[in-house]
Amino acid sequence: MGGQELEFVHEAFASNYIAPVGPMVDAFEKEFTEYSGIGHCVAVASGTAAMHLALHCLNIRKDDEVLLSTLTFIGSVSPATFLGAVPIFIDSDRTSWNIDPDLIEEELESGVKRNRRPKAIIPTDLYGQCANLQRILDIGKRFDIPVVSDSAEALGARYNGKHAGKDAAAAIFSFNGNKIITTSGGGMLAADNKALIEKARFLSQQARDPAPHYEHSEIGYNYRMSNILAAIGRGQLRILDDGIRRRREIFAYYEQALGKLPGIEFMPEAAYGTCTRWLTAVLISPDRFGADRETVRLALEAENIESRPLWKPMHLQPVFRGCRIRGGSVSEDLFERGLCLPSGSALKDEDLERIAAVIRKCCRAAS
Ligand SMILES: Cc1ncc(COP(=O)(O)O)c(C=O)c1O
DSSP, X not given: OOSHHHHHHHXXXXXXXXXXXXXXXXXXXXXXXXXXXXXXXXXXXXXXXXXXXXXXHTTOOTTOEEEEESSSOHHHHHHHHHTTOEEEEEOBOTTTSSBOHHHHHXXXXXXXXXXXXXXXXXXXXXXXXXXXXXXXXXXXXXXXXXXXXXXXXXXXXXETTEETXXXXXXXXXXXXXXXXXXOSSOEEEEESOHHHHHHHHHHHBTTOOSSSSOOOSXXXXXXXXXXXXXXXXXXXXXXHHHXXXXXXHHHHHHHHHHTTSTTEEEOOOOTTEEOOOSSEEEEEOHHHHSSOHHHHHHHHHHTTOOOEEOOXXXXXXXXXXXXXXXXXXXXXXXXXXXXXXXXXXXXXXXHHHHHHHHHHHHOTTTO
16 A cells, blocks of 8 residues: 555545445546546456456357457456357467467458357456557457457556557456555456446446336446445555556566576567566576476475466366367466566565575576
């Protein structure tokens, strides 16, 4: 927390809006649109809820196919399955670790031959780095398919000078406890299309038709963000840029401390954008480094330092057995060799030194 969060929470208590609507929610949404440059938004209970609403509003229904990054978190994919849609997974590219636009194109061309046209393309912005959204939008336009940007991990990141998710049909963001800013739990659905956001707002509040009593002509959800959590979000937005600065510093520290060791590589920053470095992620090649990523993870754990493998690709998840995958070897390799290092904005320089020392010790050449 930065400091101002509690002031806003006190203000919310004083106003007695202890509810899933209220002036803090309105102000948080307004400030979010100002920060991101995306025209409209609705604050909701989680990033997963935001994705569910986005896909519902884009009329994704049972048996529709959707293209998704395979290297992502389940919250990116489960909303499509809530609606009965069929996920088709697409591999990563090496330049950004994000969905490979060439493979999207290949999949869509092959879909045309099978007389199938997916209903949405859902790229994930991984670990604070935007997917190559401009290229994906161009492909989407060519095939007339909307793009929903899963920017849950990329608040504050940029591509071609624009904020993550800008110009997509819709973009979702997460304020889960582990994100660069948090409301403990929460999410945002943002889009330049006002009608889409108004529809999502309606659905997020149980789809209540305008009437003095409770009237419903369709089924909605209870997905709205609470006024108290929005108060926290307003305080957090004020320290977002500091968080990005610190996370990039943390990445630079690790790179300088470990980058020259044999067999260690850092997640590249794609030329089209600026990554927030929400998480610093590395690849460890056991033959050259002298230890595999699991050995390094366990060595850190033995010192009470938490690290985690990269996302396990969705096409390898038991729950998605049998789903279509285009490519797959890049994300499999990234999972096999990848490790996310401690990256919290509150880490001190001495913490970083301690972490780097444990990793260095695992390296055959250094030890
Ligand atoms: C890529 C991605 N998509 C979706 C989500 C879901 O967000 P939430 O946890 O707020 O539901 C997350 C993170 O939590 C995520 O990392």
